[in-house]
Amino acid sequence: MNMDAIQYKKGIEANFDDVSRRYDENRFFAISAAKMAALVPSSGSMKILDISTGTGAVAIEIASKYEDASIEAIDLSQGMLEIAKSKARVKCITNIAFRQCDVEQMTYADHTFDVVSCGYGLFFYPDMEVTYQTICKTIKPGGAFIFSSFTDAAFNPYAECLLERLKRDCNVDPPSRIRERLKSRPQIEALVSTSRYNSLDVNHEPIRYPISIDQWWSLLNSNGFKSLLDQLHPQQLDSFKQAHLEEVRGLTDGANLELNADSLFASVTM
Numbered sequence: 001m002n003m004d005a006i007q008y009k010k011g012i013e014a015n016f017d018d019v020s021r022r023y024d025e026n027r028f029f030a031i032s033a034a035k036m037a038a039l040v041p042s043s044g045s046m047k048i049l050d051i052s053t054g055t056g057a058v059a060i061e062i063a064s065k066y067e068d069a070s071i072e073a074i075d076l077s078q079g080m081l082e083i084a085k086s087k088a089r090v091k092c093i094t095n096i097a098f099r100q101c102d103v104e105q106m107t108y109a110d111h112t113f114d115v116v117s118c119g120y121g122l123f124f125y126p127d128m129e130v131t132y133q134t135i136c137k138t139i140k141p142g143g144a145f146i147f148s149s150f151t152d153a154a155f156n157p158y159a160e161c162l163l164e165r166l167k168r169d170c171n172v173d174p175p176s177r178i179r180e181r182l183k184s185r186p187q188i189e190a191l192v193s194t195s196r197y198n199s200l201d202v203n204h205e206p207i208r209y210p211i212s213i214d215q216w217w218s219l220l221n222s223n224g225f226k227s228l229l230d231q232l233h234p235q236q237l238d239s240f241k242q243a244h245l246e247e248v249r250g251l252t253d254g255a256n257l258e259l260n261a262d263s264l265f266a267s268v269t270m
Contacts, residue, residue, distance in 0.1 A: 005126045008175075009102065012124060015227040016054070017079035022222035023055050024083070028207050028261035029119070032148055033057035035205055036119055037065050039146045039267050044068055046114040049138065050087045051103050052121025053078075054072060056084025056096070062117065074101035104131050108138045115139075118147040118265075122191075123181035126223075129194045134194040136270065145268040149182035151204065154262050158216060161247050162225070170240065172231045188266050190258065199269040207261040213248055217241065 016023075022028070036058045040048070045068040048061040053073035063071050073096050075081050081098050088096055091126070102127060102240060116139055125131040139145055166172040181186055185202045192200050231239055248257065 008126055011227060013076045015224065016077035018082050019222050019226055020055065020077060020079035023080065025222050026219055027209065029057045031207050032119060032263055033061040035265055036117055036146055036148060037061035039265060040066065040115055041144060043114065045070070047112065048115045048117065049113045051082060051116065051118045052124070052133065053098070054119070055079045056087055056098065058095060058117050058119045059096050060088055060091060063096050063214060064091070067095060069095060071096045073098050074103065076100070076102055106134065110137045111140045112138045113140065114143045116145045119153050120148055120150065121156070122147055123149060128181065129191065132191055133195045139270045141270055143270050145270070147266050151262040151264055152258055155195045157251060158248050158257065162220065162244055165240070165244055166228055170232055170236065171244060172228055174228055182264070185264065188264060192268055197268050197270055201267045203265045205263050206266055207263055208258055210256045212256055212260045213245055213252065216248060
């Protein structure tokens with residue numbers, strides 16, 4: 001692994017450790033997790049791996065629905081895992097084993113799992129295609145890989161305003177590999193084609209609800225966007241916040257906006 005990849009992963013880990021206690025303020029993660037769990041084939045005592053589990057939303061939904069399933073849930077961020085473990089304890093869920101692990105360093109044997117799930121995680125992996133192929137090897141013949149990603153429309157037009165201003169005024173630009181990945185069915189098909197599979201189903205699901213402009217700023221500080229905002233020094237951040245929220249107000253009724261978290265849900269049968 002080269003130094004750029006190591007530094008990138010350290011940044012991802014630090015960012016999600018930082019936002020872990022606020023992550024579940026984003027309601028779309030719970031909505032999406034329920035949709036992911038609904039795609040898991042009903043098959044009794046399954047062995048399931050949930051990768052990039054975050055605060056455990058998908059793993060906990062699946063565990064609640066399939067009490068006989070044995071689930072391993074892994075993530076790079078220990079902070080996120082601590083929140084996930086706490087949530088599982090509160091819900092008295094005992095069929096999930098949470099473990100800190102870099103997906104690119106997994107050592108599971110081939111054909112270990114009936115189902116692998118990944119909510120909004122694949123596009124973060126530096127070598128996404130190779131990681132995808134590694135994941136697929138761990139799935140039993142006839143098993144499934146279920147994953148989600150955001151569409152091009154998600155978080156827009158407000159996110160595009162944010163990113164354009166960050167680049168124009170602050171010379172901060174997100175990694176293009178994240179911005180451009182898995183935004184459409186053809187992009188998902190291209191990824192899936194890099195490994196042997198039997199069938200692919202991709203569903204576009206609208207996820208939308210109103211939030212206030214203040215909640216929009218909170219959202220930006222409770223997920224991956226925060227890593228960009230953290231590159232600004234405090235005075236610069238305050239000025240940027242005022243300018244960005246004023247721009248957002250100009251695109252809304254001045255009080256609320258419709259959050260668009262439209263997502264693509266893929267189910268790949270091996």
